[in-house]
Amino acid sequence: MSLDFxxxxxxxREEMQIPxxxxxxxxxxxxxxxxxxKNERNKAANSIIKVMGQVNPYLKANExxxxxxxxxxxxISGFDFDVDSPFPKPVKEDFEKGPDKIPYPENEIAxxxxxxxxxxLIKKVAAVENEEDRLKMGVALANTMKRAYLxxxxxxxxxxxxxxxxxxxxxxxxxxxxxxxxxxxxDLIDTTQQASNNQNRQRKxxxxxxxxxxxNSGRRNPRN
Numbered sequence: 001m002s003l004d005f006x007x008x009x010x011x012x013r014e015e016m017q018i019p020x021x022x023x024x025x026x027x028x029x030x031x032x033x034x035x036x037x038k039n040e041r042n043k044a045a046n047s048i049i050k051v052m053g054q055v056n057p058y059l060k061a062n063e064x065x066x067x068x069x070x071x072x073x074x075x076i077s078g079f080d081f082d083v084d085s086p087f088p089k090p091v092k093e094d095f096e097k098g099p100d101k102i103p104y105p106e107n108e109i110a111x112x113x114x115x116x117x118x119x120x121l122i123k124k125v126a127a128v129e130n131e132e133d134r135l136k137m138g139v140a141l142a143n144t145m146k147r148a149y150l151x152x153x154x155x156x157x158x159x160x161x162x163x164x165x166x167x168x169x170x171x172x173x174x175x176x177x178x179x180x181x182x183x184x185x186x187d188l189i190d191t192t193q194q195a196s197n198n199q200n201r202q203r204k205x206x207x208x209x210x211x212x213x214x215x216n217s218g219r220r221n222p223r224n
Contacts, residue, residue, distance in 0.1 A: 025048065025055065029073060032044035038082065042083050045081070122169050126174055139176065139180060142180070143183050145166060146183065146185070149161075159181075163178065
């Protein structure tokens with residue numbers, strides 16, 4: 001006996017509107033659309049909703065999520081399923097326009113390693129009228145900038161570089177003296193990273209020490 005049939009590939013099938021429900025539910029909806037009697041279509045639609053709820057059981061208990069099931073059925077049908085729905089039918093145009101574009105800042109950051117948050121803080125501090133308060137806050141900002149710099153570049157950085165960047169980014173409003181003392185680099189580097197580095201060094205030291213001990217214990221005494 002010879003079997004004569006063609007293989008059906010997904011690439012040749014109709015595109016699924018909501019893949020999470022599977023192709024069979026999409027076929028059920030397509031079949032229900034062909035029913036001439038509206039009462040039969042309504043019965044079929046309610047049966048399909050129950051099946052869709054079984055495919056996604058977490059949607060069945062909540063009324064809002066049941067509403068979502070009906071919306072999904074109309075989306076899968078191509079918005080031309082003529083049945084009576086307990087909820088307002090979704091409008092095709094609402095799903096075609098897509099999400100609103102996210103506005104991105106157009107201005108470039110002078111020093112990317114500091115980030116926009118520090119740049120915004122510098123503007124706030126630069127606007128403080130009292131010079132003494134402005135300089136006090138400037139020291140805290142300089143330490144924050146130094147931390148950000150060290151997160152970007154693990155090597156040490158000279159304080160004069162941070163102070164110059166702060167002066168330039170504030171338009172000269174936060175002008176700290178060259179001898180302003182900032183926190184030491186080792187105190188600003190992420191403590192988690194420091195602990196990880198220490199653990200790595202301890203592991204390496206432990207392994208090398210163990211090897212040396214093993215080699216010494218296995219060495220023969222030349223006097224024997």
